[in-house]
Amino acid sequence: MLYVVGIGSGNKDNMSFACYDAIKKSDVIVGYDKYISQIQHMIQDKQIYQSPMMKEIERSKKAIEYAKEGNTVSVICSGDSGIYAMAGLIMELAEDDIEIKVIPGITSAILASSLLGAPIMHDYCSISLSDLMTPLELIFKRIELASMGDFVIAIYNPKSKKRSEHLKESVDIMLRYKSKDTVVGVVKKAYDVEQEVNICTLESINYDDIDMHTILIIGNSSTYVKNGKMITPRGYEKKYIDKMNS
């Protein structure tokens, strides 16, 4: 059996019971170094196969191999296992001679949102700024279309050493459609001891403060701040506002 599990933020609080159980009953744990270290205390009695970032194909093949040998295997993903994670790659590479079970988790945009207040609430887009696998042109096109549609936008992988300007360019595109006062939530290392949560606007983002572990939630035209929390109302209709006041 091969479980592909999403561990949420990595601490038990944001882990599902199914995720915890799958890890506990596994013989072998496969994952990226950083995620393995987050759950180290849970897996001390287990065989561990870990490797650095960018070694996803190797890890997937290894996990499949262990499962074929009859082991119960958990492949560890941050957030959810099916969003910018390993479930797809494993299914692309595996044949039908092993059973694969995807254990869902809380994705990073949702974790970040819970710390900001209620910034998503309504229709939203999730976009990664990593152009390792996706042409930059398509990424910017998506940023533009999402802005045109007044979606809330969750930005994954906003920056890396090799990509420092993509976020600025994305914000420039957004500013063609979204007001400069649009509320933006910036969350670094959600639910970690080093967690940072900030609320700013589209024109006041502190780019130096953003790294690959940061998630940005860009509000829609109705998003506002109240009592330090970022809130996107449920709807646009006047009847909703009327209801609120009744």
Next chain:
Amino acid sequence: MLYVVGIGSGNKDNMSFACYDAIKKSDVIVGYDKYISQIQHMIQDKQIYQSPMMKEIERSKKAIEYAKEGNTVSVICSGDSGIYAMAGLIMELAEDDIEIKVIPGITSAILASSLLGAPIMHDYCSISLSDLMTPLELIFKRIELASMGDFVIAIYNPKSKKRSEHLKESVDIMLRYKSKDTVVGVVKKAYDVEQEVNICTLESINYDDIDMHTILIIGNSSTYVKNGKMITPRGYEKKYIDKMNS
């Protein structure tokens, strides 16, 4: 203290430890009838305030009132508490005289995806077809923009008694940009005993089989089916395909 908790699919497996703990330590549980009945076994010793759908404002006000009186209160949401749920409304209505904590959960699109295989994986949009709070025109515009961007699209609230044609119209819009062979995952009552999981194409959707509890995941141009699972590959780049074959 007022917790707004996302219970995922409602069974313990897809609930986070933080969600479980918040419910367990609450004096009062507030929620929509159906969600309350899903966690009935956990809350037998507690005061319960439940009401039907559309009574969200009343429920929110009541929850705030209980918290002000000094109770620990949990407001129950399906999926995540911050996506098409109650966190925003409560923060809109509350003042800063009570503490509010949003406990994130696994949203329905992610629950559905885990049963389909790995259909999201990459950039995606989440769109609700309910026009109770959002003008239909804006909903259709979002469907169009999401299709133009080759996003994976998660559809929430595809149908109700009053809205039976929105999904068909949405699919007609998608078909202007997406191939009729685009893979579509249809999941009804994920992780419930009555769960139904089907994979079809954009032109073979069985509209009679869809209700308000159904989530649809519309693939992007790379999504395919393998061993009965719906898979969206991680990337678009040729180097990725080359890597796969190396």
